[in-house]
Amino acid sequence: MKKIYLILVLLSFFAGMGRSSAQIGVDISYIGPVGPPAYYLKPTVGIEARVLSGNEDSKFRACISVGYYGFKPTQDTFPTVTVESGGANALLPGHEVIKSYSVVPIGFGAEYRPFKSRLSPVIGLEGYFYLIDFAYHNDVQTLINEENESTEWEVAIMPKLGLSYKVSDKLLLSARLGYSIGLTGTVDTQTYWKTSVGFIYIPE
Amino acid sequence: MKVKIKKSMQRAGTSAVLLIALSGIFSYSCKKLTLNDALPVVAVKSVSVISADSAAVTGTIINPGADVIEYEGLCYSSDPMPQMLDNQYFVGNSSTNFTIHVPFKQDSTYYVRVYATNSYGYGISSPYKFTVAHAKPALAPCPLSNMKLVDQGNPYPIDFVYSGTGYASYGVWGLEVDYNSGNNALRMDFNKVPTNGAYVVQGDAGQFSSDNNPKEVYAELDVFNTYNMQSGDSVYVSENADKSISFSFCHLHYIVGSASISMAGQFTAK
Numbered sequence: 001m002k003k004i005y006l007i008l009v010l011l012s013f014f015a016g017m018g019r020s021s022a023q024i025g026v027d028i029s030y031i032g033p034v035g036p037p038a039y040y041l042k043p044t045v046g047i048e049a050r051v052l053s054g055n056e057d058s059k060f061r062a063c064i065s066v067g068y069y070g071f072k073p074t075q076d077t078f079p080t081v082t083v084e085s086g087g088a089n090a091l092l093p094g095h096e097v098i099k100s101y102s103v104v105p106i107g108f109g110a111e112y113r114p115f116k117s118r119l120s121p122v123i124g125l126e127g128y129f130y131l132i133d134f135a136y137h138n139d140v141q142t143l144i145n146e147e148n149e150s151t152e153w154e155v156a157i158m159p160k161l162g163l164s165y166k167v168s169d170k171l172l173l174s175a176r177l178g179y180s181i182g183l184t185g186t187v188d189t190q191t192y193w194k195t196s197v198g199f200i201y202i203p204e
Numbered sequence: 205m206k207v208k209i210k211k212s213m214q215r216a217g218t219s220a221v222l223l224i225a226l227s228g229i230f231s232y233s234c235k236k237l238t239l240n241d242a243l244p245v246v247a248v249k250s251v252s253v254i255s256a257d258s259a260a261v262t263g264t265i266i267n268p269g270a271d272v273i274e275y276e277g278l279c280y281s282s283d284p285m286p287q288m289l290d291n292q293y294f295v296g297n298s299s300t301n302f303t304i305h306v307p308f309k310q311d312s313t314y315y316v317r318v319y320a321t322n323s324y325g326y327g328i329s330s331p332y333k334f335t336v337a338h339a340k341p342a343l344a345p346c347p348l349s350n351m352k353l354v355d356q357g358n359p360y361p362i363d364f365v366y367s368g369t370g371y372a373s374y375g376v377w378g379l380e381v382d383y384n385s386g387n388n389a390l391r392m393d394f395n396k397v398p399t400n401g402a403y404v405v406q407g408d409a410g411q412f413s414s415d416n417n418p419k420e421v422y423a424e425l426d427v428f429n430t431y432n433m434q435s436g437d438s439v440y441v442s443e444n445a446d447k448s449i450s451f452s453f454c455h456l457h458y459i460v461g462s463a464s465i466s467m468a469g470q471f472t473a474k
Contacts, residue, residue, distance in 0.1 A: 039242040039270065039324060074238040079325040081288075083275075091275060091319075093288040093326065141289060 023172070025050045027198030031069050034191040040078065041071040041101060048105065048196075056172065056202045057116060063126070065107040073098035082140045094140035099147075104131040107158070118166045128156040128180060132187060154185030158194065172200040242270035244320040248278075248332035249301060251316060253308075257419060259336070262303045263318030263329065271322040273297040278304055280316035285331055288319060308336045310399060339400040341442035344452035346468065353383050353390065353469035355425075360384050367449075367473035374413050374422050379451075379473050390456075390467070393422040398441045398449055405456065407435035423456060425467070431458035433467075448474050 027050055032043040048067030054060070077095040084090045109126030135149040162176030176196045182189030245267040254260045261278050277294025279286045293304045297320075308314060313335045319328040351362045360383040372378035375393040382389050394403070396418050403421040406412040409432065412422040423433035434457040442450040452470040459465070 036242075036270070036324075038237045039239045042236065074236070075240070078239050079243065081275075081321045081326040090292060091277060091288065091294050091321065091326075 022054075023052045023056055023200045023202050025052070025172075025174075025198050025200035027065070027067070027174075027176075027196040029067070029069075029194050029196040031071075032193040032195075033071075034193060036188065037190050040074060040098065042074050044069055044071050046070075046103075046105075046194075048107070048198075050198070050200070052111070052200060056200075059113055059116075061111050061113075063107070063109055063111060063124075065105070065126075067105050067107075069103040069105065071101040071103070073101070080138075080140065082143065084143065092140050092143055094138070094144070096139070097137040099135040099137060101132075101134040103133075105129075106131070109158075113164060120164055122160075122162045122164050122174065122176060124160045124176075126158045126160065126178070128154075128158055130154045130156060130182075130185070130190075132190075152186040154182050154187055154190060156180045156182045156190075160194075162196075164200075170202050172202060174198055174200065239324060242322075242324040244269045244273060244322055244327035246276075246318050246320045246327050247329045248316060248318050251332060251334040253336060254305065257307055257309075258305050259308050259334070260303050260305050261316055261318065262301055263320075264302075265300045265320055268320070269322050269327065270324060273320050273322055275321045276302040276318070277320075278306070278316055278318045280306060280314050282312065282314060284315050284333075286315050286317055288317075288326070288328065294319075310336055311338050312336050341400045341450075342402050342440040343442060344438075344440045344454045344468075344470070346454035348452055348454075348468060348470040350450075350470050350472065353381065353467060353471075355383075355388070355467050356465050360388070362469075362471050365471050365473045374409050381469075381471055387427070389426040390469075391424050391426065392439065392451070395420060398451075400443050401441055403439045403441060405433050405435055405437045405439065407432050425458050431460065433458050434464075444472070448472050 027048045029046045029048060030043060031046050033041045046067055046069035048065045050063055050065040053062045077097050080094040080096055082092045082094060084092050106129045107126045109124055111122055111124035113120045113122050130153060132152045132154060137147055139145045158178040158180040160176045160178035162174055164172055164174040166172050178194040180192040180194055182191055244265060246263055246265055249262040249264040251259055251261050263276060263278060265273060274297055275294050276297060277292060279288050279290045279292050281290040293306060295302060295304065313333065315331040315333050317329050317331050319326050353360045353362060363382045363386055365379060365381050367379035369377055371380050372393050375395040377397045378391065378393045380389050380391050395416050401419065403419055406415060406420045406422055409422055412420055421439050425431045437456050439451055439453045444450060450472045454468050456467040457464050
């Protein structure tokens with residue numbers, strides 16, 4: 001998993017650096033799960049490296065990003081219940097313990113800045129491919145007691161809205177709020193609020 | 205110059221509105237939940253004794269949690285904190301209040317918890333303590349004389365009453381009542397040592413054994429032949445302070461040929 005992550009980071013950066021006018025930046029994000037995952041996963045802080053194509057003065061710019069989020073569970077254990085429909089026909093209580101839950105988001109998208117002033121609103125749309133790696137312990141009384149580890153994926157779309165402020169000719173600060181909506185994947189669709197602050201370095 | 209200042213103010217205004225909106229949404233996204241917020245919240249509403257050997261436990265869904273209720277149930281034991289698999293009973297989602305009948309034993313204290321499940325897991329109530337008191341003594345609702353039997357309309361004093369586990373032909377405890385100078389014997393079998401209450405005659409010995417019902421009695425009359433008592437009649441039991449047990453009945457029917465003959469009587473077994 002870590003190898004994939006590193007390769008993707010490097011590829012993304014090389015792809016971005018290959019364009020002379022590309023800008024590089026880093027975002028720190030506060031990610032708040034919405035819907036069912038919110039009951040299992042605490043909000044967390046994630047980091048993403050971003051590359052924006054095009055001149056920094058242009059209104060439309062494409063961006064790619066790679067990052068990492070590590071979620072913590074909201075509880076030490078989660079009560080579960082399993083219906084044993086065989087001869088016994090019983091409701092078997094159990095519990096799950098989430099040992100780890102990490103996400104590598106790979107994003108591709110576009111941003112639009114309507115004003116060329118120092119301070120400007122930014123709107124954008126990104127498509128995400130999430131690699132989700134998690135490990136958990138599953139215990140169902142009289143039936144199951146096992147450790148599980150799984151790697152899943154999900155495709156999501158994230159509209160976003162924010163502000164950017166050009167501090168200097170080489171530095172642009174930004175704050176954005178995105179809403180990532182899971183579309184399809186090998187897990188139940190997951191939705192996040194994502195609040196990001198970051199900077200963009202503008203090369204010569 | 206004025207136009208430039210105006211545009212600049214418009215941008216600043218737009219940005220300020222955006223900033224406020226973002227702050228609001230950010231605050232909303234920071235709302236912290238736990239799985240307990242998604243689980244059903246349930247409680248025991250009441251426990252009522254409905255017969256000599258069963259109670260009705262009513263649970264109520266206080267909050268269904270974040271999804272629809274799938275199952276409702278209960279568990280009970282003599283342990284103050286029964287677990288979900290202890291004497292488990294459950295039904296599909298019925299309504300906000302659900303009632304389940306459970307068997308119990310007299311002179312016992314039970315702790316019952318109700319639970320409900322949804323797609324997130326299950327919620328289980330605090331234990332509810334209830335005690336099943338000893339049943340009241342039962343007497344046959346007809347005039348009878350102690351230690352006398354009326355067979356075919358003729359009164360007979362009872363000669364001897366023998367009782368105990370050694371006199372059980374089918375159950376675990378039995379008695380033999382000798383009358384008519386020892387020529388006739390009424391026998392009764394119980395599936396446990398009889399206690400206060402009414403017992404119903406099960407006329408089929410095989411069925412009596414397989415029922416293993418603690419409130420059934422098998423009775424037969426031994427004269428020259430053996431006649432089993434017909435199903436459906438009642439034998440009333442009353443426990444006495446000196447540990448003896450009194451039995452009374454208004455009608456026990458047995459068939460001779462095509463005639464149905466009735467017996468009545470009252471006696472005490474030491």
